[in-house]
Amino acid sequence: MSNVTIHAIFDDEEPLMSSAKTLKSNGIRVKDVFSPFPIHGIDPVIGVPRTWIAICAFIYGITGLSLGTLMMWYMMINDWPTDIGGKPSFAYYMNMPAFIPISFECTVLCAAHGMAITYYLRCWLVPGAKAKNPDPRTTDDKFLMVVETKPENKNDIESILKNGGASEIHYK
Amino acid sequence: MHAESEIREPLILGNKTYHQISEDIVRPIEGKATKQWYMLLTLAVICFLWGIGCLAYTIGTGIGVWGSNNGVDWAWDITNFVWWIGIGHAGTLISAVLLLFRQKWRMAINRSAEAMTIFAVMCAAIFVTLHTGRPWLDYWLFPLPNQFGSLWVNFNSPLLWDVFAVSTYFSVSLVFWYTGLVPDFAMIRDRAVKPFAKKFYSLLSFGWGGSARHWSRFEEVSLVLAGLSTPLVFSVHSIVSMDFATSVVPGWHTTIFPPYFVAGAVFSGFAMVQTLLLIMRKVYHLENYITIKHIEYMNIVIIVTGSIVGVAYLTELFISWYSGVEYEQYAFLNRATGPYWWAYAAMMTCNVISPQIFWFKKLRTNLAFTFVMSIIVNIGMWFERFVIIVPTLCRTFLPSTWNMYHPTFIDIGIFTGTIGMFFTFFLLFTRYFPVIAQAELKSIVKASGQEYKEKAKHAAH
Numbered sequence: 243m244s245n246v247t248i249h250a251i252f253d254d255e256e257p258l259m260s261s262a263k264t265l266k267s268n269g270i271r272v273k274d275v276f277s278p279f280p281i282h283g284i285d286p287v288i289g290v291p292r293t294w295i296a297i298c299a300f301i302y303g304i305t306g307l308s309l310g311t312l313m314m315w316y317m318m319i320n321d322w323p324t325d326i327g328g329k330p331s332f333a334y335y336m337n338m339p340a341f342i343p344i345s346f347e348c349t350v351l352c353a354a355h356g357m358a359i360t361y362y363l364r365c366w367l368v369p370g371a372k373a374k375n376p377d378p379r380t381t382d383d384k385f386l387m388v389v390e391t392k393p394e395n396k397n398d399i400e401s402i403l404k405n406g407g408a409s410e411i412h413y414k
Numbered sequence: 415m416h417a418e419s420e421i422r423e424p425l426i427l428g429n430k431t432y433h434q435i436s437e438d439i440v441r442p443i444e445g446k447a448t449k450q451w452y453m454l455l456t457l458a459v460i461c462f463l464w465g466i467g468c469l470a471y472t473i474g475t476g477i478g479v480w481g482s483n484n485g486v487d488w489a490w491d492i493t494n495f496v497w498w499i500g501i502g503h504a505g506t507l508i509s510a511v512l513l514l515f516r517q518k519w520r521m522a523i524n525r526s527a528e529a530m531t532i533f534a535v536m537c538a539a540i541f542v543t544l545h546t547g548r549p550w551l552d553y554w555l556f557p558l559p560n561q562f563g564s565l566w567v568n569f570n571s572p573l574l575w576d577v578f579a580v581s582t583y584f585s586v587s588l589v590f591w592y593t594g595l596v597p598d599f600a601m602i603r604d605r606a607v608k609p610f611a612k613k614f615y616s617l618l619s620f621g622w623g624g625s626a627r628h629w630s631r632f633e634e635v636s637l638v639l640a641g642l643s644t645p646l647v648f649s650v651h652s653i654v655s656m657d658f659a660t661s662v663v664p665g666w667h668t669t670i671f672p673p674y675f676v677a678g679a680v681f682s683g684f685a686m687v688q689t690l691l692l693i694m695r696k697v698y699h700l701e702n703y704i705t706i707k708h709i710e711y712m713n714i715v716i717i718v719t720g721s722i723v724g725v726a727y728l729t730e731l732f733i734s735w736y737s738g739v740e741y742e743q744y745a746f747l748n749r750a751t752g753p754y755w756w757a758y759a760a761m762m763t764c765n766v767i768s769p770q771i772f773w774f775k776k777l778r779t780n781l782a783f784t785f786v787m788s789i790i791v792n793i794g795m796w797f798e799r800f801v802i803i804v805p806t807l808c809r810t811f812l813p814s815t816w817n818m819y820h821p822t823f824i825d826i827g828i829f830t831g832t833i834g835m836f837f838t839f840f841l842l843f844t845r846y847f848p849v850i851a852q853a854e855l856k857s858i859v860k861a862s863g864q865e866y867k868e869k870a871k872h873a874a875h
Contacts, residue, residue: 278432278601279857280629293631299638317557317566340570343653346645347578354586354642358593361635365622365628367596374623378604381597381624383432383856391749 245390248274248399249376251409252385255281261406262287262387270399273388276380295364299357306352307345314341376414418518420871427520427702432856436601439852442698443602447845458837465831468824469544477547479824486807486819491545492772493799494829497682498538498794498836499580500675503647505531506587506682509594510643513636518862519711521854522703525598526694527687528591529847533839534686535584537832542580542827572656579653583646590639596622597632598848642760644661651679658802665745665806668733673727681719682795684712688788692781693842694844703850706779713778713809716791720769723798725765745806753818754805757797764794 243396252258262272275281285292313414315334318324318341323331331337362368370398380386385406396413405412430438472479480491505527512520543549554560555577557567567574599619604833606612622628656676658666688709695704731750734742749758768790773776804819860866 272567275626277623277626277629278436278624279597279853280633281626284626288626290627290630291636295631295634296638298640313557314569315454317603318569322566324565324568326568329570329778337570343572343656344569344577344578346649347575347582350586350642350646351582354589354639357635357638358787361593361631362620364759367622369617371618371621373600373603373616373619373621374625374628375600375604381601381604381622382436 257407302356303353310348461834468827500679685791
């Protein structure tokens with residue numbers, strides 16, 4: 243038999259949090275939670291791993307730094323070295339101090355935009371994407387929990403959610 | 415949930431539920447625009463069109479139509495460029511630096527301050543793209559392969575650093591701002607009734623749903639962007655100051671410029687935030703979110719940065735005397751007592767003396783006084799850039815090049831035009847975009863809301 247999806251709506255974050263903890267201790271997995279603002283501490287309870295996005299930003303930053311360095315070395319030292327104001331461009335390390343600002347800017351540019359693009363694509367937040375929340379009230383003041391379960395567990399879960407303070411329960 | 419000491423004053427006044435916050439933030443967007451809004455917009459658009467006319471005339475005729483001349487070759491345009499870009503800095507400071515320091519009061523003001531940043535940088539960009547004289551060749555500023563004997567842009571030059579710094583700053587600020595806006599657009603989308611509004615905000619909200627996984631990434635992205643924007647904002651104005659400081663012009667060739675420019679930028683930016691927010695909170699009835707406490711916090715930042723700027727002015731004077739270099743000494747003497755002494759006096763009064771009045775708590779919590787002061791500080795900071803540029807260049811090494819600078823009709827027109835553009839964009843922003851980061855605000859209502867704080871107080875006693 244196919245699984246049932248339960249949508250439980252809460253009026254606040256605390257009852258949702260405690261219900262999620264109860265479900266977890268009963269060995270039932272919460273599939274997802276939709277809320278109007280980030281609920282701190284919910285991630286380990288519902289099994290959301292820590293995001294890798296900061297590490298991605300670091301890698302993009304290193305890439306930006308390397309590309310910037312390569313660009314300046316190629317243009318100033320390798321391709322067309324020019325003596326500007328009595329400061330000849332003999333070697334990269336000699337001109338390095340003057341290259342620091344742009345190295346920094348290239349690092350930030352790539353780290354910030356690379357991370358933002360990764361974030362938007364990874365969450366599939368793109369113009370024209372369909373709204374991902376199952377109930378439109380979750381961006382206003384309601385907190386929605388999605389639980390996927392086998393039909394035989396349905397009643398147990400429903401009683402946990404009701405006792406936990408869910409104001410509405412829907413089956414999909 | 416976050417706990418907060420009960421001694422701290424509430425950041426959200428009144429009895430606010432999550433739903434009430436949504437209602438309050440959306441009211442200006444869903445309701446009809448007021449008469450004042452249309453009047454202000456008309457005025458701003460007229461100024462903007464005036465500026466476009468002057469811009470068109472400048473491009474068609476050449477920058478000879480400006481008052482800049484052979485001695486004073488940088489004048490109003492660079493003054494305005496530095497002024498606008500400085501104003502932009504407060505937005506990033508509020509959204510990034512205050513995020514890193516976990517200052518919750520930023521949440522009511524960061525959205526509009528960041529919008530201000532973006533519009534101010536756009537205004538600044540007009541001046542730099544135009545002052546090259548042939549703006550249709552501005553792509554020469556970028557390191558593009560070309561047919562002029564493989565000649566590349568000069569990476570040793572602070573003017574090129576500026577190109578990289580300002581464009582990075584603009585694009586990163588835009589992304590930071592937009593990322594924060596997405597959940598709030600989704601809130602407007604989900605309650606929109608009119609089909610066009612629904613479509614419009616669905617498009618802008620990128621399909622945001624607010625799942626736990628997305629919130630976790632959202633918070634990480636905000637934190638890392640704040641961490642990246644913080645050194646970025648310091649680098650931008652430091653680099654702007656190096657446009658002056660790396661030149662061998664007495665009065666400009668000083669190592670104090672970078673920190674002094676950054677402090678000045680934050681100083682003027684906060685003043686502009688005050689000007690905008692004091693009007694906005696009144697017109698859109700946001701007094702419960704942008705409270706007197708918020709205004710006071712910003713005034714404290716103004717005292718601190720204004721004092722740093724004051725110390726920098728005095729240090730410059732002392733060092734020029736102590737250096738024993740007569741050209742340096744003359745440059746500063748000329749600023750204070752030369753033909754533009756009145757600009758120097760205006761700068762000193764507006765920037766050094768007037769912010770010190772904010773030491774009185776009565777005055778820094780007085781809205782009318784704060785509004786007047788915010789205008790005074792902005793005028794003072796405009797004069798600071800004018801004093802650095804014009805009086806210095808009108809008395810350089812060769813007395814035969816000494817001459818006065820007079821702005822023309824066109825100079826004034828373009829500046830008025832950028833002010834018009836800034837306010838046009840800001841007025842449109844307040845009408846169609848959520849002016850307060852409501853998702854963030856909802857997360858602190860239980861820790862910093864007035865009602866909850868009072869309940870906690872009663873429970874403790």
